[in-house]
Every structure is written in C-alpha cells, then in structure tokens.
Amino acid sequence: MACKNCTNCGQPDKIDKIVNKFKGDPTELIHCLQLVQEEQGYISQDAVKKISVSLGVPESDIFSVVTFYSQFTLKPKAQYNIEVCMGTACYVLGADKSIKKFEEKLGIKVGEQTEDNKYALCQSRCLGCCGLAPVISVNGQIHGKVTEDKVDEILSKLK
Numbered sequence: 245m246a247c248k249n250c251t252n253c254g255q256p257d258k259i260d261k262i263v264n265k266f267k268g269d270p271t272e273l274i275h276c277l278q279l280v281q282e283e284q285g286y287i288s289q290d291a292v293k294k295i296s297v298s299l300g301v302p303e304s305d306i307f308s309v310v311t312f313y314s315q316f317t318l319k320p321k322a323q324y325n326i327e328v329c330m331g332t333a334c335y336v337l338g339a340d341k342s343i344k345k346f347e348e349k350l351g352i353k354v355g356e357q358t359e360d361n362k363y364a365l366c367q368s369r370c371l372g373c374c375g376l377a378p379v380i381s382v383n384g385q386i387h388g389k390v391t392e393d394k395v396d397e398i399l400s401k402l403k
C-alpha cells in the first residue's frame with residue numbers, strides 16, 4: 245500500500261517497510277510486532293492483516309500473541325493517561341471519591357479509555373509521594389492534593 249503521507253510518491257508506507265524486512269519469516273512475528281508497536285503505539289487491524297499476509301501467520305494467531313503479551317496493545321494509547329493512587333494515604337483522604345468523579349466526568353470506568361482515545365483512567369498502588377496525598381499522575385506527572393473537588397480543574401487543563 246502506498247505511503248499515507250501523500251498520494252503519489254509510490255513509496256511503501258511505514259508498516260509495509262517494517263513487515264517487508266522480515267521476508268516472510270514467521271519466526272520473526274514477535275520482532276515484527278515490536279517494531280509495529282513502536283511505530284504506531286499499538287497494533288492496528290491493518291497491521292495485523294499485513295503481517296498475516298507477509299509472514300504467513302493466521303490473523304487469529306497474531307491476535308493470540310498480541311493479547312498474551314502485555315507489551316502489545318490493540319488500541320492506540322490515550323493522549324492523557326490518568327492514574328489515581330489508591331494507596332493507603334491517598335485512599336483515606338478520598339481517592340475513591342476522585343475516581344468516581346473522574347468516571348462520571350469522562351463516562352468511563354477505571355481500566356477504560358474514552359472512545360476518542362483522549363483519556364484513559366486507571367488506579368495504582370502508592371506512587372511514592374504520600375506527603376502530597378491524595379495523588380494522581382497524568383502521563384507520569386504527579387499532581388498532589390487532588391481531592392474530588394479538583395477533578396474539574398484538572399480535566400479543564402487537559403484539553
């Protein structure tokens with residue numbers, strides 16, 4: 245398939261280039277998936293089809309591998325990964341209420357991602373900064389003293 249950056253260069257797209265490196269060798273499936281994951285941030289349906297054709301591995305086998313290993317994902321990563329600490333210090337200061345508020349505002353449950361892939365919500369164990377409890381992390385950046393009444397403010401900054 246032609247490159248998606250333009251319609252007339254005739255160059256293979258990036259996924260084709262990756263897949264073609266392995267010259268139809270099915271033993272390179274994991275390596276191929278790792279490179280595709282690195283390129284796209286996930287394994288797209290389109291990539292699964294290309295890998296299947298090129299390496300001669302049934303799509304069902306590719307899905308089995310992708311779902312078995314946690315390093316692979318079939319969904320694009322969310323733009324904002326919101327992690328709410330549910331360690332003891334954060335929990336006793338109302339982290340569970342913040343989670344409920346995030347769920348309500350985003351229309352998703354913990355462990356889910358919004359349809360537009362903008363927000364993912366998860367909970368974690370102690371993030372190692374209990375003095376700032378309750379704590380959340382957004383894409384690895386720590387926000388302290390995040391009580392349920394701060395959820396709107398946090399989300400308003402993530403546009």
Ligand code: FES
Binds near residue numbers: 329332335373377
């Ligand atoms: S319990 Fe939340 S940072 Fe330690």
